[in-house]
Amino acid sequence: MITRTARRLTAVTAGALAAVLLTSCAGGAQPEPAEDAPAADAVTIDDVWVKAADEGMTSAFGVLRNAAEEPVTVVEVRSPISPMELHETVENEAGEMLMRETTEFSLPAGGEFLLEPGGNHFMLMDLAEPVRPGDEVAFTIVFDDDSTLDFSAVAKEYGGAQEHYVPGEEDEHEGHADGAGSDSDEQHAEDEHDGHGEHGEEGHDDE
Numbered sequence: 001m002i003t004r005t006a007r008r009l010t011a012v013t014a015g016a017l018a019a020v021l022l023t024s025c026a027g028g029a030q031p032e033p034a035e036d037a038p039a040a041d042a043v044t045i046d047d048v049w050v051k052a053a054d055e056g057m058t059s060a061f062g063v064l065r066n067a068a069e070e071p072v073t074v075v076e077v078r079s080p081i082s083p084m085e086l087h088e089t090v091e092n093e094a095g096e097m098l099m100r101e102t103t104e105f106s107l108p109a110g111g112e113f114l115l116e117p118g119g120n121h122f123m124l125m126d127l128a129e130p131v132r133p134g135d136e137v138a139f140t141i142v143f144d145d146d147s148t149l150d151f152s153a154v155a156k157e158y159g160g161a162q163e164h165y166v167p168g169e170e171d172e173h174e175g176h177a178d179g180a181g182s183d184s185d186e187q188h189a190e191d192e193h194d195g196h197g198e199h200g201e202e203g204h205d206d207e
């Protein structure tokens with residue numbers, strides 16, 4: 001008797017719940033479509049780090065992931081310790097890797113966008129203070145709908161991928177015209193992987 005009553009109650013409860021759900025659907029109280037959500041809500045950033053540097057320029061890296069069903073667009077990144085730019089890296093006719101400012105990063109729907117040495121990165125243009133290994137640096141990513149995503153990155157030593165910076169427009173053919181163009185792929189690979197630097201103070205390779 002008790003059991004039967006309990007079952008009946010359960011059935012009634014389930015029926016009532018179903019009715020409530022149906023009512024709420026019919027009433028239009030559905031979750032908001034994803035396209036109305038702030039872009040920042042769909043995005044996470046992992047594996048972040050910033051290249052240690054005493055002064056001048058340095059870069060921040062990581063993996064941006066976009067869970068939305070449409071692309072989202074990063075238009076700016078900020079940090080309290082430096083003016084910043086969005087940078088991409090391109091190869092010139094001489095096979096040199098050059099980084100330059102770009103106006104936006106487009107994060108593919110449901111996909112990843114890599115920020116890595118030798119590729120796209122967040123560029124700190126003029127450090128107001130040294131960034132030492134182990135320091136935490138705060139950043140804010142701004143999306144095209146003005147939503148923002150804060151993150152912090154720990155600094156580490158890194159000797160590779162010393163791209164040349166190209167402020168503004170690309171300088172064309174500046175004295176590299178002879179002989180450098182034939183094996184650009186090899187040069188590209190070297191630049192990316194062993195970081196033989198023009199800085200002459202390597203020896204901190206940490207991997």
Ligand SMILES: [Cu+2]
Nearest residue numbers: 059087099123
């Ligand atoms: Cu850069």
